[in-house]
Amino acid sequence: MQDLSRLCIHTATTKPWSIEIAVEQYARANVAGITVWRDALTGRNPATVGRAIRDAGLEVVSLCRGGFFPSVDADARARAQADNLRAVEEAEALGAPLIVLVCGADPAQSLDDSRAQIIEGIRAVAGRAQDAGVRLAIEPLHPMYADAKSAVNTMQSANDMCDAIQLPNVGVAVDVYHIWWDPGAFDQIARCGTAGRLFAFHVCDWRVPTRDLLLDRGLMGEGCIDIPRFRSAVEKAGFSGFNEVEIFSTDYWSGDQSAYLQRIIEAYRQHV
Amino acid sequence: MQDLSRLCIHTATTKPWSIEIAVEQYARANVAGITVWRDALTGRNPATVGRAIRDAGLEVVSLCRGGFFPSVDADARARAQADNLRAVEEAEALGAPLIVLVCGADPAQSLDDSRAQIIEGIRAVAGRAQDAGVRLAIEPLHPMYADAKSAVNTMQSANDMCDAIQLPNVGVAVDVYHIWWDPGAFDQIARCGTAGRLFAFHVCDWRVPTRDLLLDRGLMGEGCIDIPRFRSAVEKAGFSGFNEVEIFSTDYWSGDQSAYLQRIIEAYRQHV
Numbered sequence: 001m002q003d004l005s006r007l008c009i010h011t012a013t014t015k016p017w018s019i020e021i022a023v024e025q026y027a028r029a030n031v032a033g034i035t036v037w038r039d040a041l042t043g044r045n046p047a048t049v050g051r052a053i054r055d056a057g058l059e060v061v062s063l064c065r066g067g068f069f070p071s072v073d074a075d076a077r078a079r080a081q082a083d084n085l086r087a088v089e090e091a092e093a094l095g096a097p098l099i100v101l102v103c104g105a106d107p108a109q110s111l112d113d114s115r116a117q118i119i120e121g122i123r124a125v126a127g128r129a130q131d132a133g134v135r136l137a138i139e140p141l142h143p144m145y146a147d148a149k150s151a152v153n154t155m156q157s158a159n160d161m162c163d164a165i166q167l168p169n170v171g172v173a174v175d176v177y178h179i180w181w182d183p184g185a186f187d188q189i190a191r192c193g194t195a196g197r198l199f200a201f202h203v204c205d206w207r208v209p210t211r212d213l214l215l216d217r218g219l220m221g222e223g224c225i226d227i228p229r230f231r232s233a234v235e236k237a238g239f240s241g242f243n244e245v246e247i248f249s250t251d252y253w254s255g256d257q258s259a260y261l262q263r264i265i266e267a268y269r270q271h272v
Numbered sequence: 273m274q275d276l277s278r279l280c281i282h283t284a285t286t287k288p289w290s291i292e293i294a295v296e297q298y299a300r301a302n303v304a305g306i307t308v309w310r311d312a313l314t315g316r317n318p319a320t321v322g323r324a325i326r327d328a329g330l331e332v333v334s335l336c337r338g339g340f341f342p343s344v345d346a347d348a349r350a351r352a353q354a355d356n357l358r359a360v361e362e363a364e365a366l367g368a369p370l371i372v373l374v375c376g377a378d379p380a381q382s383l384d385d386s387r388a389q390i391i392e393g394i395r396a397v398a399g400r401a402q403d404a405g406v407r408l409a410i411e412p413l414h415p416m417y418a419d420a421k422s423a424v425n426t427m428q429s430a431n432d433m434c435d436a437i438q439l440p441n442v443g444v445a446v447d448v449y450h451i452w453w454d455p456g457a458f459d460q461i462a463r464c465g466t467a468g469r470l471f472a473f474h475v476c477d478w479r480v481p482t483r484d485l486l487l488d489r490g491l492m493g494e495g496c497i498d499i500p501r502f503r504s505a506v507e508k509a510g511f512s513g514f515n516e517v518e519i520f521s522t523d524y525w526s527g528d529q530s531a532y533l534q535r536i537i538e539a540y541r542q543h544v
Contacts, residue, residue, distance in 0.1 A: 107480045107496035111453065144416040146453035147480045147496050153453050181383065181418035181425055208379045208419045210485060224379035224419050 001231075001243065001272050008033030008061045008242035009264065010202075011040040014257045015248075019049060027056040029261055033242045035062045036094060038087065046093035054095065061242045062173075062200060063087060063096040066136065068104035069121025070114035070151065077117060080104070084125040092132040098199055099129065100137050100173050105151040114151035119164055130169045137173035137199040138162065144213055155179055155188030162197050171197030174234055175246065177204050177217060180225040186233050193237025201234050203227050203272055204247045215250045219263060221271035231272060243272050273503075273515070273544050280305030280333045280514035281536065282474075283312040286529045287520075291321060299328040301533055305514045307334045308366060310359065318365035326367065333514045334472060335359060335368040338408065340376035341393025342386035342423065349389060352376070356397040364404040370471055371401070372409050372445050377423040386423035391436055402441045409445035409471040410434065416485055427451055427460030434469050443469030446506055447518065449476050449489060452497040458505050465509025473506050475499050475544055476519045487522045491535060493543030503544060515544055 001007075009031050011022050019040040026034055034053055041049060053060050066087040071077050084099075091099050103118045105111065122136060129136055140158040141150035152158050158172045172192050179185045192198040205223030210216050220227055231243065245264055252260050273279075281303050283294050291312040298306055306325055313321060325332050338359040343349050356371075363371050375390045377383065394408060401408055412430040413422035424430050430444045444464050451457045464470045477495030482488050492499055503515065517536055524532050 110498060111455065115455075142415060143453040144414065144482070144485075147478055147482070154455075157455055181415040183383065183387075183426075183429055206419060210416070210419070213416075213482060213485060226382060 002269050004030050004265065004268070005032050006242050007031050007265070007268055008035055008244040010035040010037060010064060010244060010246040012037045012064065013245055013247045013264070014261065015253050017257050019044070020052070023053055023056050023058060025258065025261055027058055029265060031058065031265070033059040033061040033244070035064055035100075035244055035246070036060065036096065037064045038090065041090060041094070046090045050093065050095040060094055060096045061244060062098035062100050062137070063091040063094060064100045065102045066099045066125070067101035067150070070104045070106045070109070070117040072106055072108045077121065081121055081124045084121065085128055088125060088129045088132055088134055091134045097133065098135045098137055100139050100200060102139060102141060103150045103152045105146060105148055107147045111146065111151045115161070118151060119161060122165055122170060123167075126165070126167045126170055130167070135169045135171060135199055137171050139173035139175055140178055142178040154182055155185050155192065159188055159191050159195070162195065171199040173200035173202060174198060174230070175202035176225050176227055176230045177202070177206060180206060180230070189233045189237050193234070193239065196238075198234060198237050198239045199241075200244065201231070201239055201241065202244045202246045204245065212250070215248045217247045217249050219247065220245070220267040227272050243268070274541050276302050276537065276540070277304050278514050279303050279537070279540055280307055280516040282307040282309060282336060282516060282518040284309045284336065285517055285519045285536070286533065287525050289529050291316070292324070295325055295328050295330060297530065297533055299330055301537060303330065303537070305331040305333040305516070307336055307372075307516055307518070308332065308368065309336045310362065313362060313366075318362045322365065322367040332366055332368045333516060334370035334372050334409070335363040335366060336372045337374045338371045338397070339373035339422070342376045342378045342381070342389040344378055344380045349393065353393055353396045356393065357400055360397060360401045360404055360406055363406045369405065370407045370409055372411050372472060374411060374413060375422045375424045377418060377420055379419045383418065383423045387433070390423060391433060394437055394442060395439075398437070398439045398442055402439070407441045407443060407471055409443050411445035411447055412450055414450040426454055427457050427464065431460055431463050431467070434467065443471040445472035445474060446470065446502070447474035448497050448499055448502045449474070449478060452478060452502070461505045461509050465506070465511065468510075470506060470509050470511045472516065473503070473511055473513065474516045474518045476517065484522070487520045489519045489521050491519065492517070492539040499544050515540070
């Protein structure tokens with residue numbers, strides 16, 4: 001997409017940069033939005049960071065990430081809920097209208113149990129989030145993360161969970177990296193749109209071969225995902241928000257981040 | 273399962289062993305069945321190998337693997353079909369009643385196109401296989417292999433493909449490693465049974481963390497898969513064949529294979 005007015009970048013994408021440098025560099029490059037990872041806020045006042053972001057002309061798109069609700073240990077579940085309530089406070093102070101949820105999974109119990117605990121966890125924080133004007137987006141994660149990162153691994157599972165929760169501020173974040181392989185993904189994106197719960201859209205690419213389960217995501221156009229088809233599908237489903245670039249890559253993190261930012265923008269223009 | 277009468281091991285599980293050594297060692301350890309990988313037959317006459325296996329008191333459970341049908345290149349697709357016809361000849365000579373299909377995918381085209389070419393490829397070889405008394409099992413592969421190994425990534429997708437193909441000798445191989453994360457897996461195993469197409473059952477475990485996308489499978493009990501629940505589900509669906517141990521692991525391949533075989537048997541007794 002040539003127009004950058006809907007381009008958002010995650011702070012984790014340019015992880016070597018502090019959030020202050022990221023904000024300055026994104027703004028100078030005409031990036032329009034920023035999604036803030038919580039680790040980028042360490043030692044900072046979220047309200048101050050939020051003001052600095054807006055002063056730089058950027059929009060805060062979301063806070064990443066809440067979630068990680070399940071555990072076999074009830075105390076750990078209580079701590080996770082408390083941490084998610086803190087995330088809601090941070091989002092409110094930062095001025096982020098959305099928290100992305102990496103829902104969690106505990107390999108010491110069944111996925112069914114983890115899913116039930118995710119629903120319980122989301123219900124426990126959604127009311128406070130609603131009061132703060134913050135929405136929560138369940139992000140289905142690729143099935144290779146079902147062991148310890150998320151028991152929600154398809155768009156269908158995320159939609160089913162939203163149906164079970166039935167709260168207006170709980171929806172779904174669509175990330176092409178996690179769902180591109182799923183023959184049911186397009187129908188489920190449409191379902192998500194019909195239900196008015198398509199809250200976010202994340203892009204990157206699946207490298208062939210992928211050398212690491214976590215930190216080998218590709219720039220858009222470097223892999224095998226048909227990103228324009230997914231962008232078209234979410235737009236057809238009514239989504240008009242930001243296209244968020246979220247790339248975890250030891251390769252890219254080890255290089256010059258300014259040059260990398262230019263490559264991100266070029267890849268966005270050509271392959272999103 | 274204490275009883276070893278349904279224990280089968282894949283030659284790829286003990287890859288450092290030649291097939292001759294594997295047969296001797298498996299038989300001595302009271303393993304009942306063997307699934308032969310095609311690379312283990314290199315330079316050998318499949319009929320001779322098949323006789324040696326039976327003489328040792330083992331049953332040939334299947335030949336691994338056919339498939340890899342899709343390609344953007346029509347010549348490559350024709351070569352793939354020819355190679356699958358050779359696999360049918362090898363299975364017939366070996367006395368293997370089943371070929372497991374890793375169906376393939378070409379990242380240079382859409383998954384829809386790859387799926388259509390898989391159907392075309394299976395149809396092109398199924399008649400010859402039927403004449404040879406050989407069944408073909410579509411093995412859904414974990415979605416992390418959707419780029420280049422298989423465009424069939426769920427039990428539902430495998431069942432849908434069998435419905436499209438509608439041939440009595442085309443069914444499904446269930447491997448817990450690939451489908452354990454899927455909330456729809458149990459319903460689809462039941463559907464598979466009802467259709468009389470549950471042809472094989474493979475076990476190993478998903479290590480937490482998994483350090484490599486291909487070669488870090490765990491012994492049963494080392495990971496987070498509820499294998500007995502899956503065994504119970506396939507048996508409820510009418511399956512009474514072998515429980516096949518298929519583990520790719522650089523760690524295990526680098527150690528003493530005799531000790532490893534004992535660990536496999538112990539893990540089978542305790543965790544299958």
